[in-house]
Amino acid sequence: MLRPLYSLAYIIARGGRGMAQAPAVQLLAVGTIAVCMLLLGAVVLAWSNAQGVVRAWGLDVPITAYLVDDADPELVEATVRRLRTLPEVADAERVSPEQALRRLSEGLGEDGELLDGLEPSVLPGSIEIHLAPGTDPDFGRALAERLDQQPIVDEVAVAGAWAGRAHDLLQTLGDLALGAGLLVSLACMAIVWSTIRLGVYARRAEIQILRLVGGTRRFVHGPFVFEGMVQGSLGAALAMGILWLGFDAVHPFLERGLSMVFAAGALSFFTPTQVGLGIAFGASLGLLGARAAVAHYAEA
Amino acid sequence: MAIIELTNVTMNYGRGPRRRSALRGVSIGVPEGAFSVLLGPSGAGKSTLLKLVLAMERPEEGTIRVAGRDIHRLRKGSIPYLRRNVGVVFQDFKLLLDATPMENVALALQVLGMPRREVRERAASALCRVELDPRIRRPARCLSGGEQQRVAIARAVAGDPAILLADEPTGNLDPRLTQEIVDVLEGIRRRGTTVLLATHDPLVLDLAPLTQQIHLEHGRVVTLTDPTELSEDDIPEILPASWAGPAEAVA
Numbered sequence: 094m095l096r097p098l099y100s101l102a103y104i105i106a107r108g109g110r111g112m113a114q115a116p117a118v119q120l121l122a123v124g125t126i127a128v129c130m131l132l133l134g135a136v137v138l139a140w141s142n143a144q145g146v147v148r149a150w151g152l153d154v155p156i157t158a159y160l161v162d163d164a165d166p167e168l169v170e171a172t173v174r175r176l177r178t179l180p181e182v183a184d185a186e187r188v189s190p191e192q193a194l195r196r197l198s199e200g201l202g203e204d205g206e207l208l209d210g211l212e213p214s215v216l217p218g219s220i221e222i223h224l225a226p227g228t229d230p231d232f233g234r235a236l237a238e239r240l241d242q243q244p245i246v247d248e249v250a251v252a253g254a255w256a257g258r259a260h261d262l263l264q265t266l267g268d269l270a271l272g273a274g275l276l277v278s279l280a281c282m283a284i285v286w287s288t289i290r291l292g293v294y295a296r297r298a299e300i301q302i303l304r305l306v307g308g309t310r311r312f313v314h315g316p317f318v319f320e321g322m323v324q325g326s327l328g329a330a331l332a333m334g335i336l337w338l339g340f341d342a343v344h345p346f347l348e349r350g351l352s353m354v355f356a357a358g359a360l361s362f363f364t365p366t367q368v369g370l371g372i373a374f375g376a377s378l379g380l381l382g383a384r385a386a387v388a389h390y391a392e393a
Numbered sequence: 394m395a396i397i398e399l400t401n402v403t404m405n406y407g408r409g410p411r412r413r414s415a416l417r418g419v420s421i422g423v424p425e426g427a428f429s430v431l432l433g434p435s436g437a438g439k440s441t442l443l444k445l446v447l448a449m450e451r452p453e454e455g456t457i458r459v460a461g462r463d464i465h466r467l468r469k470g471s472i473p474y475l476r477r478n479v480g481v482v483f484q485d486f487k488l489l490l491d492a493t494p495m496e497n498v499a500l501a502l503q504v505l506g507m508p509r510r511e512v513r514e515r516a517a518s519a520l521c522r523v524e525l526d527p528r529i530r531r532p533a534r535c536l537s538g539g540e541q542q543r544v545a546i547a548r549a550v551a552g553d554p555a556i557l558l559a560d561e562p563t564g565n566l567d568p569r570l571t572q573e574i575v576d577v578l579e580g581i582r583r584r585g586t587t588v589l590l591a592t593h594d595p596l597v598l599d600l601a602p603l604t605q606q607i608h609l610e611h612g613r614v615v616t617l618t619d620p621t622e623l624s625e626d627d628i629p630e631i632l633p634a635s636w637a638g639p640a641e642a643v644a
Binding site for chain 2: 096099100103301303304307308309310312
């Protein structure tokens with residue numbers, strides 16, 4: 094029953110020994126993966142912070158209809174339902190005063206505690222309207238005018254051209270992140286592929302013997318796959334570390350220098366969960382690269 | 394009962410004008426517990442026959458049964474389990490030259506998923522069986538040819554396989570070491586492992602306590618001693634371990 098565990102222990106020990114046998118190659122691989130992952134991390138971090146800024150400025154919502162204090166809830170719901178039926182409207186959502194206060198507090202970041210003790214009723218309820226991509230700006234203006242005439246609506250705010258620009262900016266950064274992600278994935282897998290290939294050549298006698306004495310495919314390939322996963326995760330972890338150091342050094346200057354932009358929402362680094370996911374992503378790339386290399390070269 | 398059974402096995406290498414016949418309609422049966430010698434000149438098809446038994450090659454025609462199973466109907470993933478029951482020794486030893494004898498033998502046991510302590514104990518026991526000191530700390534490259542071959546045999550039998558295939562195990566050794574290796578193999582047979590030794594050297598026939606002789610030439614069996622000629626003394630005291638391959642191994 095414990096045999097798979099003993100085999101796993103062997104795979105980990107052999108993989109570790111394999112890495113120790115060629116430390117320079119391993120360092121080079123981990124360093125190169127780290128550089129690639131650093132590029133990806135920087136783009137994703139810029140994208141994530143841009144999203145934060147756009148949200149903090151309300152640019153992600155092109156039209157906001159602020160409601161009168163005594164707006165009839167049923168009438169508000171009916172208006173939201175009606176808006177959702179329009180093909181030009183991607184989504185319409187009612188935001189209560191409590192939700193509005195919570196968002197404002199989050200948007201202020203560390204200064205959010207300034208709002209402590211404030212009654213939610215100081216903020217009006219609203220209906221946030223997201224337009225479908227490619228909708229004519231004139232439609233947005235016309236819709237805003239119609240909403241302004243509704244008795245439940247006190248005032249309508251239209252983000253206008255800024256919303257479009259913010260959307261374009263996010264779209265560009267998102268595309269960049271995707272492109273960088275693809276490139277980095279391929280680069281990382283190629284790096285792992287190369288180092289594992291070298292390992293397979295260096296240990297080909299051992300592989301041949303393992304096969305002759307009844308080593309299963311998993312047993313023979315396992316140490317190499319483990320090695321690839323370690324390379325990928327170490328590279329990703331190193332990239333995260335460097336990115337964090339860089340972010341920590343730069344963000345006070347950015348926040349001070351671009352206070353107009355960041356006043357409503359502080360810059361933020363990845364959460365621990367996101368860092369974990371990033372390292373897991375690196376490990377997955379290492380796994381894929383190693384599996385491909387070992388399946389190609391160890392089976393040849 | 395034949396533990397290895399080949400029926401009308403034909404095997405060719407290459408294609409077109411380069412096509413070369415390695416085995417032609419070979420039918421043999423190696424009885425359980427036998428010490429069989431496969432004799433023939435270079436190119437007779439001895440190594441091909443051993444590779445087929447080890448499922449390293451697939452015959453073009455015919456069937457090969459090992460312990461009653463048609464091994465070429467095994468799924469690819471089941472072949473390692475077959476090899477755990479068929480130890481193999483080569484002329485060039487196929488050792489990890491930078492590893493000690495103990496480490497070389499341990500490799501075959503780690504494959505079986507054994508705990509480290511059991512690996513050490515069984516590897517030491519296998520080395521003792523081939524009369525090598527398990528405490529030798531020198532890497533294999535520093536051992537003599539005879540010692541290297543003993544390490545290879547120890548590795549092949551460490552997992553107590555039912556069959557031991559030896560492909561020219563004495564090819565690189567002088568007559569004295571050849572006798573030693575043949576004696577080691579006979580000791581292994583007496584513990585219950587069927588031994589099939591391929592050699593081009595007729596001297597081995599004089600040294601081996603022969604129970605079966607298979608003469609191959611140009612891929613054909615020229616002479617085959619009748620396995621029923623085995624005397625009672627040739628039957629090992631301990632029967633081979635039961636077949637340990639997975640039940641689902643046959644596709």
